[in-house]
Amino acid sequence: MQIREFDALDDPALDDYARLTDVALRRAIEPEGGLYLAESLTVIGRALAAGHQPRSVLTSARWLPELERLLDGHDVPVYVGSPAALEELTGFHLHRGALASMHRPTLPEPAELLRDARRVVVIENVVDHTNIGAIFRSVAGLGADAVFVTADAADPLYRRSVRVSMGTVLQVPWTRLPEWDAARALFTDAGFQLAALALADNAVDLRSYAAAAPERVAVVVGSEGDGLSRRALAAADTVVTIPMGHGVDSLNVAAAAAVALYALQV
DSSP states (O other): OEEEEOOOTTOGGGGGGTTTTOHHHHHHHHHHHTEEEEESHHHHHHHHHTTOOEEEEEEOGGGHHHHHHHTTTOOOEEEEOOHHHHHHHHSSOOOSSEEEEEEOOOOOOHHHHHTTOSEEEEEOSOOOHHHHHHHHHHHHHTTOOEEEEOTTSOOTTSHHHHHHTTTGGGTSOEEEOOOHHHHHHHHHHTTOEEEEEOOOTTOEEHHHHHHTOOSSEEEEEOBTTTBSOHHHHHHOSEEEEOOOOTTOOOOOHHHHHHHHHHHTOO
16 A cells, blocks of 8 residues: 655645535445545455455554555555544544545345345435435345346445445345336246335234245335335235334334344345
8 A cells, every 4th residue: 555644635636535425425435436435444354355446544643553454466546634623624524543435335236236136125216315224234134136226225235324324335236227117027037026115004014924934035115205216116916014103103214224124034
């Protein structure tokens, strides 16, 4: 690694890390620029283990020994500044060791991920990065095989999503889905049943569904406010609901995904 100490915050080499609390700016720089940010030594380590390539790293001097171990074999610049300079540059206190600007990997084709999978999750139009990250963490922890994200859903590689997932978005295979007509054909051709988590008069209780679940199931979860779209519900083979009590009609989308995956464990 190439250690480069800095004082000037307007150095163009530091642009990947500037004003990270501005969501609009991050969306402009990260996906379109082919980058994402890995925050913390743990997440950076998982990104590197997944084969992702770093462009640069930002840190303070105290973390250099650990970074030297992590970056063994990667000839990338490591920008080192004081804690005060790092906070002024990024807009927040960098207390997790380091930030790395990573090149985004090429997303696989959906059919490729479905080929050997048995349990997957489809995220439709979920826009909260915290929920995205929490869903990925449940997928990793509860043994599902892949995640499929619709075009209007939030970016799984946005910094908050990666952090909340504890880096599991870098381990769980995922990709974007086409529109529902084409997406349904992909799942049907691969032998999957689409199980939509939603409230409906014809919904099947999750316990009953899990007791006789088909071999291949795609759990479909929807946006925080409106839930699943009409097109998603029309594409589903079954609508499944989680029984609730005390006048509560539903769970948070990330919690619902976790409950469904636990019930469907095989």
